[in-house]
Amino acid sequence: MTPRRVPKSVVVAGIVALALLLGGRITACTPAQTIAAAGPTAAPTADPTTTPTAPPKQPATDTPPVATRPGGSTIGPVAGVKKSAGQNVALTFDDGPSPYTPQLLALLRAQGIKATFCLIGTEVQKYPHLVAQIAREGHTLCNHSWHHELKLGTKSVGTIEANLARTNAAIRRAVPGATIRYYRQPGGMWTPNVVSVAKSLGMTPLGWSVDPNDWRRPPAKTITDRVLRNTHRGSIVLMHDGGGDRSATITACRTIIPTLKKQFSLVPMR
Numbered sequence: 108m109t110p111r112r113v114p115k116s117v118v119v120a121g122i123v124a125l126a127l128l129l130g131g132r133i134t135a136c137t138p139a140q141t142i143a144a145a146g147p148t149a150a151p152t153a154d155p156t157t158t159p160t161a162p163p164k165q166p167a168t169d170t171p172p173v174a175t176r177p178g179g180s181t182i183g184p185v186a187g188v189k190k191s192a193g194q195n196v197a198l199t200f201d202d203g204p205s206p207y208t209p210q211l212l213a214l215l216r217a218q219g220i221k222a223t224f225c226l227i228g229t230e231v232q233k234y235p236h237l238v239a240q241i242a243r244e245g246h247t248l249c250n251h252s253w254h255h256e257l258k259l260g261t262k263s264v265g266t267i268e269a270n271l272a273r274t275n276a277a278i279r280r281a282v283p284g285a286t287i288r289y290y291r292q293p294g295g296m297w298t299p300n301v302v303s304v305a306k307s308l309g310m311t312p313l314g315w316s317v318d319p320n321d322w323r324r325p326p327a328k329t330i331t332d333r334v335l336r337n338t339h340r341g342s343i344v345l346m347h348d349g350g351g352d353r354s355a356t357i358t359a360c361r362t363i364i365p366t367l368k369k370q371f372s373l374v375p376m377r
């Protein structure tokens with residue numbers, strides 16, 4: 108047999124698979140750290156294109172909280188923002204719709220799962236047929252502002268109201284008579300004004316409790332691990348189907364959704 112060069116990615120995948128086989132928990136280790144710890148002689152066996160399937164995880168108590176967006180807190184300090192899915196787990200997808208949305212919808216459909224989509228007005232205008240598809244497939248609609256204005260809450264009540272109403276109008280042009288149950292402030296930068304305007308327009312302010320920072324485009328496995336480690340009963344998980352290249356999020360969801368489905372009831376916000 109001719110010895111051949113083994114690509115580094117094969118070594119990493121092999122070590123990860125080996126560690127999983129041995130029952131070791133891979134927690135905070137980066138692949139580089141894993142290699143250093145395991146040494147260079149570990150046998151590469153796994154197909155590098157196959158993501159190792161992580162075993163179902165218990166709610167994590169040993170991992171630090173996931174970082175938040177600069178300038179914004181994960182859950183704003185403002186009262187009246189919903190941040191629990193009760194006894195269940197809710198998957199929420201922000202910043203769409205986008206050309207990635209159909210892949211996510213197909214995945215949700217195949218798994219029989221309903222989610223919540225927080226839509227940006229300008230994207231609704233670009234892809235009204237995707238908004239119609241989201242609604243038709245039974246997912247919950249959430250207003251995510253007209254153009255993702257992070258500082259909307261600092262504007263006048265009139266400005267906030269016009270922004271949210273314009274977004275709702277665009278959604279209802281795509282889906283006549285749509286029920287829009289929620290508003291989610293971009294960046295979680297809630298203010299008392301934005302909370303009260305959302306409520307006055309019939310929308311519940313929607314926060315989140317698990318944020319894998321997928322919008323920063325880490326590898327799919329990182330997104331998967333962050334979500335699976337931090338999700339427990341009541342979690343509202345924040346991910347993104349819009350706002351850029353979301354292929355890693357879609358890939359992550361192929362593991363996240365079936366794994367969470369075995370442990371929790373995955374529900375749309377109601």
Ligand SMILES: [Zn+2]
Pocket residue numbers: 201202251255293294
């Ligand atoms: Zn957003």
